[in-house]
Amino acid sequence: MSRPATSDVDLLREADRPGFTEHLHAGAVRWDLVHPFPTSARGDRAAREVVAVLRALVDPEQVDVTRELPDGVLAALGARGYLNLAGGPDTGGHGLGHREVFDVVEAAVAFCPAVGLAMAVDNALGFSAYLPVLPDGPLREWVRDRVAAGVVSCTADTEPSGAHNSGRSTTATPVTGGYRLDGRKIHVGNAPAAGAFVVTATLGDELRLVFVDAATPGVTVTARHDFLGLAGFPNGSVELQDVFVPAEQVLVEPKHAGRLTPVSTRLVVLGRMHLIAAPSLAFARLASRCAASFVNRRAIDGRALGDYPEIRRQLAVAAADVFAVETVVEWSLADHVAVNPLYEQLAAKNIASLAAWRVVDRALSVMAAEGLETAGSKAGRGADAAPLERVFRDARAMRVSGGVDFQLDNWAGRHLLTGYYEGAAVPDVVPDFSALTLSHRNAGHARFVADQARRLASACAELTARYPREELFERERTVILLSRVVNELVAMALVLARASTEDRQDLADVFCASASSRVHDAWRELGADEPDYARIALGLLAEVAP
Template sequence: MSQPRNPMSIPETVSFLEQLYLGRFRWDLLRPFPRQDEADRKIGDDLARSLRELLTGRVDSDAVDRTGRLPDGLLDALQEHGFLKARVPTELGGLAVSQFTMFRLIEQAAQVSIPAALTLGIENSVGVGPMLPYLPEGDLRDLIAARLRQGTISGIADTEPEGAANLARFTTATQVGDEYRINGEKIHVGNAPIAELLIVSATVREDDGEHRRLFVVDTDSAGVTHTARHEFMGVKGFPNGGVRFDDVAVPVTRMVRTPPRDDIRLTLEASTMIVAGRLFMIVAPSLAIARQCVDWSCRFVSERKIDSRPLSEYEEIQRRIAESAADVFAIEAVAEWSLLSPTFADGGNPVFEQNAAKNIGSVIAGRVVDRTMSILAGEGYETASSKAERGSARRFPLERALRDVRNFRISGGVEFQLDYWTAEKAIFTYYHPDPDNLAEIEANRVEFDGLTGTDLSDRNEQHLRAAARAVRELSRICLSVARRHPDPATLAAHERPLILVSELANELLTVALVLAKAATLVADGHPSADDLADVYCTSAFHRVAYLRDQLAEQDGPHFGRLAATVLRPAEENRS
């Protein structure tokens, strides 16, 4: 590969998704599909069992949803057992678990309590513990190590009342002698009501201009005020809130000394933490909810009849349950590749795939919950507490799951905004200027070498070949879009094609990972994986066709004109 064109590329490593952007279907990179090391799996099994027992014994999920609070003593218990610093080295009192074991722990926690799982996710993905490996030797590293030994709770304060998508940060840090004075306000701060340390983003004026920097701030510092504990429509009980900083004095040693980046909102290290952290905070609970929905659907239809005919015998019910099971399989495949990829063995994170995983997992889980709601109908829409009051044996909290899962499409970046950013900052960096493999794309040849004899069924080998053709077509679509808008700034103003291209890439990535995982399982004697892959890919290619149709549309409706008409009364009232 030539020199990478965007910051997500890792020198000397090859990303399947990065290659996919360029029209290359690198099936060889996915085989054999990665698995968790057996010894690590056993560690994860034991820890997951212990965590589930701890949470089941202490958390009444209905009560947490009703009161909006986690039970007293839970955080102390989680800290005592090491779960709040599961990724921290053992010499600092942590469990030093692998990334995939951490994912499994959060998914297990989410099956008992989404708010508890999110608290674990924040601490173990974007708290001060995960930041430690990025810090050079010095006062700040020593401080954080000491606080981790003491069992600190932390979080990251970045989003501001002006919005999360702004590149600028309105919170400022002004140097006064050997201190910085921080002023500003943050909202939607995970773990804010319980955190003792916060990683705070702020704008700093330096000799060469203004840069976004990160500071580690004690929440009991003078001038730090907790403004409100946020209540959301879902994830009730997750400690989340606002924080105001009024001339908060922070020693200069508390600034994270990493090179500033003007093209991203945070430092590169923090952005890398957040990209991987979305797997813990979003994909893991999304998978937990989707998995539960399949279980609830099966239990419901196995007990219900319509005019003496079992609900499970109806074709549409069978189709919907099969699609949900295949969707769970897809989320598993994406998570496993994103956290077990051989890229790690080469010393790098599969950042392209991890970035895509957030939208893939949350969108798929949303489909599963919606499908389950239609199957359970009134019993799905009814709250668990209402079912308990009337003595129902089926108290599946699907109504709560619907509220919770909707959060994951907006948390960590609204899905369409993240798709737009990915296309602009990643995909189209390879098409402005022309891609290095331009002749290959224009020749429109598709290589099918290695796509037969895979242990997959004939239908799935057809899906494989269809995926290879679709990946080549993706590169031709990207080339066409880029040539219609040769100026990257002009292309960036046309948001819709960028969003659609990113969605298309995500669909094709998931198809490839599903097929690769299935091929490995079938070879190991698990034939049901063939059906799971076939069901998933069949539905996925319907979505692919729909996305292609939209991208091919040249003269569509005048959305801007209609939007201006609709917006006019609001703008007139504002003036």
């Protein structure tokens, strides 16, 4: 008899800890779960220490020009334990909490995106991230030894056929004493510098995580990938040909119906906080400050640029987006005891990357030609060398890395609707935000969140009653838009809870005003008759077909 398979939805739920977004999915806004808004220990001191070390190792402008990191940089960071920030002293780590690790990664990205992202890869999906969840035994000890030695590591999952396929063509074939690994992986962060890999491979009808030493015969980094942004970030493809792996280096997990294994699914959800949200926040802060600095020193016909209402609006909306990303991060990485933050961690990737893109895009418009101009060009003519052009390139990558934004919305929307097919009920409750201290405008935003949560639940109940699961999931735009409504409502609720706790009413009001407009836009599109997109797309596909 085959084992019953767990699902991704099963992994995101926790029976003994309620989730804020999980309740919002069902139409209930549990203000009591998010207020008072939590705070966590911050990693400012560790961040300053890491940046001081990086200044001695890396010239970020030179990295952007050459598109390469200096030799030995990641090895030097590994030797200092910066690829194992959360690990204990027994493995050469620094014992930082998740929020502190985030601060270090954000600071490193702000200094040099390539280095910061490489650190994020190892801390989020390298050996040090897997070590705490591995069972006692030979595999755990083997991984522990490499973490303690500061070995650069990463996860190799994406294949040439695409990142969203459920199957893997890379195979683990049983042989005497272990397995033979064959396949090819691409877009592997840290691959050119890695001394060890976690490889996803098909074993029979299941996916397995295989822990591989890069020096094993048959393992070859065959190419370096270069991208629109993130110049110098070590990324490449890995060939695996007749690679022998001892049996104890394959992690056996429960049967799972998701695209990844149970362990890797949870690590990816949390890992995107460091891989995507931290760089996104760094880029958003940089862009907001670049624009504000530009405005401070410019005038039009003697009138200060900052005196114009539209310029003030642009700066304020950007500052509010930065505040919202900070808020979602603070909540998602807080040391929750009674609340499950996994759904918020899942939503954070798109909330952060899309907000960062809005901030960078606005800054580029505010700065006009000076925003488009490279830092080197500006320095060459004696102007302020704000690196907004580089930030623009880098920020766009965050909407793709870790799952393309619309596809991640599609995946999250399926989670939302699955609850209704499994019998989620719309709760008959009146949301109570009386414990929150909110301005008149923000109280209106809180009522809006509650009303829209009820509308969301009613829409999901109606859709799942009308369509069989697979038929509804084929209506991908509907699924995506529902997910976007969820993300906006989650961000609004968290921002309002933080505003009440910290008295940040103005920033919350500006963010919620913009977010509510995006919610209205999503509902408007959901209710509209669709043009014939398929006919146009099929015509284009036929036109370019070989």
